[in-house]
Amino acid sequence: MKILLLLTHSFPYGSGEDFISAELKYISGFDKVFICPCSREKDAIQTKPIPDSIKCMPVSRTDLGKKEYIRLLFYPCIAGEIFRLMRTGRLQCSRVHEMLFFMRNAREIYNGLKQSVNINQDDEVLIYSYWLYDAAAAGVWLASYIRKMGVKVHQVSRAHRFDIYSSLAHYDYLPMRRWLFEHIDHIYPCSNDGAETLRAEAGPYAEKISRSYLGTADHGYGIVSQKPFHIISCSFISPVKRLNLIAEALQQANFPVEWTHIGSGPLEQQLRDAAKKFPQNVSAEFSGQKKNSEVLEYYKKNQISVFVNVSSSEGIPVTIMEACSFGIPVIATDVGGTHEIITNGVNGFLLSKDFSTQEFLGLLRRIYEMDESDYRAMCVNARKSWEKNFDAAKNYRSFYSGLAALT
Structure with missing residues (x-):
């Protein structure tokens, strides 16, 4: 069975991400489709309708315990990121703090996804993150977890603005980019400008990046x-x-x-x-x-x-x-x-x-x-x-x- 997991920030809950609605009616080629809002507010209500064929599976996040957070500090990918910052002359306490905050959020999302997702041995899974950010990082871990079950899995991500241009981020820094480029199978920025920016950053993984325009429905002339x-x-x-x-x-x-x-x-x-x-x-x-x-x-x-x-x-x-x-x-x-x-x-x-x-x-x-x-x-x-x-x-x-x- 082909399964699509669409990781959003909060859609279809709360405000924002309205433009996701435009693409839902065109989803095809999958037996089951789940939308997984990864960072919705606890008291948020569903504000956008979704097709009956698509199920919403909200991610239940809980704070990392002290022991798990300490284990997180020793992950090889974090050591690699710190080394990369040192090598490029960009190592600062503020950036390390931002990276750890990012990875803590990603791990909380991953833990919630792992509890919610029900995968069988004969399934084929595509993890699709709408943003190239913490949910995409959670998707990397989820893909690894599913792969260890012997299940075929791929991961892709869109990218838009704040998740492309580091100049817009705190401390001119988007965490764990090389790690994301390495592990995500394909990345789809929404503009040629964004694609060029990501390719310049991705180095040996530049071939994974392809521009994919968003779109809007036809309502005729105004x-x-x-x-x-x-x-x-x-x-x-x-x-x-x-x-x-x-x-x-x-x-x-x-x-x-x-x-x-x-x-x-x-x-x-x-x-x-x-x-x-x-x-x-x-x-x-x-x-x-x-x-x-x-x-x-x-x-x-x-x-x-x-x-x-x-x-x-x-x-x-x-x-x-x-x-x-x-x-x-x-x-x-x-x-x-x-x-x-x-x-x-x-x-x-x-x-x-x-x-x-x-x-x-x-x-x-x-x-x-x-x-x-x-x-x-x-x-x-x-x-x-x-x-x-x-x-x-x-x-x-x-x-x-x-x-x-x-x-």
């Missing part, structure tokens, strides 16, 4: 037009999203703009306060947190002129894929793999990471004043870019066909 000029953004309101820069630009706008932001977060009140300084020709609506289905329904039923994303860091934003699928042009910062979906002047515009508010405002005005035929061409190109590379049906069927072939 109601896209320049007038009234309606810009939309959709994200968690956090420092990395830099929504304050949108607000600062709109405080200087001298043409009519309607701004809608979908999402909430710790900086929401600051954003609302900034919007109070908008001139009379600019309005703002903060819609709060919405389910992904509600966001897509909004795009379908409301007139939108342009989607904006000014993050300082990204993988390839699923929110941009969604906007393009509706034929909405995009203004976005050229970070991570964003340039793999947005071509400057074709389906939107790219800003440098450290753009000025005047540059951003200038691009808004450029779209606002664009000839209607040019604007329509940009809308068509947005849709075409989605059809070519980010259609969920094409991407996920291909992805799962490849996974099924591994077992």
Whole structure:
């Protein structure tokens, strides 16, 4: 029997990881599929539906006992990681502490998985971690445990943003990378930029890394037009999203703009306060947190002129894929793999990471004043870019066909 174990952070519980939903309907080639949320809050409730054919198997984590934690300190892989840090001149107490914290979490996840998973001798197992982080490390141990039972097992992992770029991590350090590269059979970053970054880091294991785009469902064209000029953004309101820069630009706008932001977060009140300084020709609506289905329904039923994303860091934003699928042009910062979906002047515009508010405002005005035929061409190109590379049906069927072939 072919078994797929999909290791998530908390999906289908709590908030976040909404984009996993898009691929579940395309899972094929397996007799049993289990979603294993590895780090859900104890009181979390299931917030996302999953197909009846897929079972949810939450991982019960308990703190490592003192004896097990001491044994963990003497694992050869940890000694190897410390030696690698020494050899590369990156050994610091802070990084060793981060690595031990990471491995403790991974071991707790592994212990929970080992208790939950029921494998028979004639099974074939694929462990699929959605993130190249602690659950992937737990998967390495789980694969070894299953293999010792005489069961055929493979392990793969996706990688997105924080689990690719060490510059985003505490102490500029992602723990146990070489160990993960060595033991995971294949790694699928979500962008070419991410793939190049991981290959440069993976050394002799670079051939294990292949770019695999995510995708979004087809909901058809939206109601896209320049007038009234309606810009939309959709994200968690956090420092990395830099929504304050949108607000600062709109405080200087001298043409009519309607701004809608979908999402909430710790900086929401600051954003609302900034919007109070908008001139009379600019309005703002903060819609709060919405389910992904509600966001897509909004795009379908409301007139939108342009989607904006000014993050300082990204993988390839699923929110941009969604906007393009509706034929909405995009203004976005050229970070991570964003340039793999947005071509400057074709389906939107790219800003440098450290753009000025005047540059951003200038691009808004450029779209606002664009000839209607040019604007329509940009809308068509947005849709075409989605059809070519980010259609969920094409991407996920291909992805799962490849996974099924591994077992």
